[in-house]
Amino acid sequence: MFGFLKRKKRKNEAAEVQDEASQESTAATKAGDATPAPAEPTADTNLSAPPAPEPPPEMARPAKPAVADEEPAAEPEPNGDSLRQESVAQPAPPSKAPAVATSKPEQSGSLFSRLAKTRSGLTEGLGDLFLGKKQIDDDLIEELETRLIMADVGQATTAALIAELTDEVSRKHVNDPEHLFETLHRLMVERLEAAQPAEPPARRQPGRPHVMVVCGINGGGKTTSIGKLAHRFKAEGRDVTLAAADTFRAAAVEQLISWGERNNVRVIGEPGRGDPASVAFDAVSSAKARSSDLLIVDTAGRLHTQSGLMDELGKLIRVISKAEPEAPDEVLLVIDASIGQNALVQARQFNQAVKLTGLIVTKLDGTAKGGIVFAIADELGLPIHFIGVGEKAEDLRPFEPRAFVDALLDRQPD
Ligand SMILES: Nc1nc2c(ncn2[C@@H]2O[C@H](COP(=O)(O)OP(=O)(O)O)[C@@H](O)[C@H]2O)c(=O)[nH]1
Ligand SMILES: [Mg+2]
Structure with missing residues (x-):
């Protein structure tokens, strides 16, 4: 049942009950009954018990269990290797969470x-x-x-x-x-x-790290999404390395290092290094040497119209292949849902310059333009792997079409 139809149905039923109640009270008064008649119903008052007062839209769905989103990240027991850091200054304090991490089901509520x-x-x-x-x-x-x-x-x-x-x-x-x-x-x-794969990618490569390159325009949410991905994969008990290859802005490198510190994940690269391709090369070598499960490479924001910068992204990808012939395994474009239809233009241009394998759509929480996800799936044919629905570490979710449409159409899941 769709919530907005249900509320309307309830309202109609309430109106009917109200109507009956007022008819009964009129009949009682006519019959000379001494009991006081109920107060005169007003148009907006639900008098009778069965129909609950119409809840505000956010309350229409049954409340989810309190644990839902705030589940702490489960950190695996640190072992010597996973604690070795490059740019991470301070390992995060040991978590009280259980040593064996589990991936929790997403809460549709x-x-x-x-x-x-x-x-x-x-x-x-x-x-x-x-x-x-x-x-x-x-x-x-x-x-x-x-x-x-x-x-x-x-x-x-x-x-x-x-x-x-x-x-x-x-x-x-x-x-x-x-x-x-x-x-x-x-x-x-x-x-x-x-547009989605039958199964979500396993992101496991035998004998080498799975390499993901994340690209997109400035401010779209690349670095934040990488931080959230690191949090997610770490919580699954996997060894993660990040590469700070957005060398244009020192602040971007610091931002990634800070995500690394919070999640106890090592970050290759430091403020002041000039060449993104060389950072990426070092990061692949380091992730291989340490037998990391995953390497995620942050890149500088660039507009799809800046051909020099787009070429540079191509170069970074070629250099990664030199360090590991099978890599990168994924090239993900981050797009900000709030830019609406422009997202399509961006995605097409990026896809021409570097072959994208999929998308991360961010900021779906802050926009009325979430419908862009349909245009993306329909017109680009690229899978959407994750969606960003907030700024916190837990606010990146695997994209699940059915849960997404349930939430958009206010429908109780089957
Ligand atoms: N509300 C919301 N904000 C987001 C989301 N993803 C990223 N942001 C914010 O967007 C801003 C830019 O993100 P950043 O990762 O620095 O973008 P980058 O330039 O592409 O690396 C930051 O303030 C993030 O907190 C999201 O899914 N929802
Ligand atoms: Mg960034």
Whole structure:
């Protein structure tokens, strides 16, 4: 059941009960009953017990267990090797978390609250639109279309979704809103799943580190996402090395070192080093020498229009291949969801310059343009591996199409 339809249903039921109550009280008064009649109902008051007062949108879903997001990172027992650091000044104090790390299941309730901005654009007030309607009509479909476009799903993807939706509605004679939204939900999940791999990548390479290069424009969330990834992989008990190859800004190197310190992960590179490709080369050699499971390379922010900088990214990738012929295993583009349709342009250009393997879409918590994820999946055909839904270490999640669409359409998971 979709929350916004449920709330509307409850409201209607409340109105009916209220109506009955007022009829009964009128009848009682007419019959000369001495018991005082209930207070005169006002339009907004729910008098009777069964229908709960309409909750505010954020309360509509049952509260999730308190443990959800705040679970501390589980640090594996430090061993001699994993504690050896290059640029990490101070290892983090030992964690009280259990030594054996487990990856926790994602809490859809939490995702639900993080995607509130986009969801409210898509669903707020939609329930009202269904009030009194027995049939799905053109107005409803048009309203849905407008909302998808406003959420930055994009013209082409919206048109395709609406065409499929209306086709289903007429073929299967769908005429109730619940069924309409079930169909939209299914179509949205299918579109997102089409670009995803059947299984999430294992990110394990026999006998060598799995190498990930992270690129994108300035401020998109590269360094933060790398810090969050380090936190996640470390919590899975894996040995992680980071490479600070954004050598343009000392602050960027310091930012990565600080993430490394917080997560007890070593960082190769230090402020003042000039050549990103040489940092990346050293980092691959070091990660191999220490038998790291994973190496994640941060890179300087660059605009897709800066051809010199795009060439430099290509060079960095070639140099990594010199240090390890099979690497890099992944080239991930970080895109900020709040830039909406521009994300598509950026992604296309980056993909031409360096062959991207997938995307990280950040800042979905702070924007009403979360619909961009559909345009990305539809028009680029690149998998979205992770989404950023906040600034904290736990706020990067593997992208799961069904959970994402559930949260956007205010639907209780199956
Ligand atoms: N709200 C929110 N902020 C984010 C997210 N990811 C990154 N940021 C913030 O975006 C800003 C730029 O991030 P940064 O990692 O430095 O970007 P970079 O230049 O691409 O490395 C920082 O203030 C981050 O805290 C996210 O998913 N949600
Ligand atoms: Mg950065």
